Amino acid sequence: MAMERANLLNMAKLSIKGLIESALSFGRTLDSDYPPLQQFFVVMEHCLKHGLKVKKSFLGYNKSLWGPLEMVEKLCPEAGEIAASVRDLPGLKTPLGRARAWLRLALMQKKLADYLRLLITRKDILSEFYENSAVMLEEEGAVIVGLLVGLNVIDANLCVKGEDLDTQVGVIDFSMYLKNDIDDYRSEERNGQIAAILDQKNYVEELNRQLNSTVQVLQGRVESLEKSNSKLIEELAIAKNNIIKLQEENHQLRTENSVILMKTQQRLEIAEGDLNCELDTYKQSRQGLDEMYNEARRQLKEECQLRQDVENELVVQVSMKQEMEMAMKLLEKDIHEKQDTLIGLRHQLDEVKAINVEMYQKMQSSDDNMGQKNDMIARLEEKTNQITATMKQLEQRLQDAERERAGAEDGVRKFKQDFTNKADSLQKQIAQREKQMMQLETDLKIERDWRQTLQNDLERERETIAQLTAEAQQINGLKKEFHRLQDENTQLKGICEEQEQVLEELGCKLSEYGGQIWLKDKDATHCKLCEKEFSISRRKHHCRNCGEIFCNACSDNELPLPASPKPVRVCDTCHALLLQRCSSNAT
Known part of the structure; x- marks a missing residue:
């Protein structure tokens, strides 16, 4: 199952990459007759079929894709339109045809990645349709859904009504993704791997620079928010003090007003008593009493005027209090806006965390490639050791043959010197020896040719070893660069953790001010x-x-x-x- 998941992931990568490249070259608009698009739907069908549980129906056993895809309607209400249109299509009779039509409509709507992402997040729903080791329940499914985001740049023009989706044969055509020349393919693959590693290195460096800039911007925003928050707290404290002072002044004015009213009432009562006494005792002096009455009325008017002024001043103080309450409401609104900005900053930090996770996964893949290179170098070293051992054996055999030839030549000379009379027998022996010499010469030529071929093979192996050592040195350099990037990544993680801690403290302060305590x-x-x-x-x-x-x-x-x-x-x-x-x- 693991090998099947890896193969399906590789086929999904190839099909999506080829589809995007071809779409960009043909103007981004594709029809249903386009072969790479048909192969993409076949590959997606195989990915969704992997690990499906066999269900027993009335007609027998079947594996239906329409079951999990139909559940997307419950997770996302926007998918209800696609599901309803698929059910209303008159030409579809099987669940497989409905699933194929659903995939095509989701691609045209540019929501295929979003719908499948919602589906793979609900493991409890998928476990009813898939086995535990299926693609949709493992990490490969999340990778495939992430690759589908790139298809949003494509405009697909598909006619679902005219196609016979029930009887289509879902077979993957591997010839679209294979190369003819194996040596060229290997060299291109090796160069592509090195170029991919260099591209990943440049991407990681650019990403680190962007992360540093975003972290600096976030630090500046946090500092500005802290300053503005401290200013707002100070202004709020000043406003509260002003409100308390105004309330105290209002209370004092009310007490003074009540005292003045009491005094005026007492004065009026005294004046009325004096007036009655004077009216009873001094009836003859009418003019003096009238003047005193006028004076009392004048004092009463002055007291009324004073009371009116106090009431006006009280109205002014009440209006000032209302203005301060309006200022308090504006300050609270500003604080809530600052809380929204803090939430936005927290979302940005979450995105930074996701980017760091992607960087860590790419670094792990580069480590795996380096391990494969080291294994290849070890195998080549073992092969060169075997070749050197065979070379030593061949040289030993060549020395033995030369010794036998020297011994044979010495024997011929002795026979010529000692047995000149026995010509016939010597000629026969010489002929036999010459035959042996011819055989030895042919054997020697064969051994020399074999040695020459082995030397050529050894030189080629040495050249390959030199190339592999150079690649190993480059890989070591990339490994050092990887460790350096990993250290920078840890530093960035520390900075992000500090920023998160600061944001949590700010959130706790703001939550305490708002009356709710946020859990850390x-x-x-x-x-x-x-x-x-x-x-x-x-x-x-x-x-x-x-x-x-x-x-x-x-x-x-x-x-x-x-x-x-x-x-x-x-x-x-x-x-x-x-x-x-x-x-x-x-x-």
């Missing part, structure tokens, strides 16, 4: 609602109402809160409670 990221390892463990694909999210940490599926709702006029993220429990509260308030 390191204190939560599982979702509070569904109790699933957090991972790279399952991220952490805070509820803006209760401050707890949930996964994306349990906190994908947004509602406006009393502290925030804009809709913010809330968990499912708070969403239900707030909706119930709103409905009760409305009734």
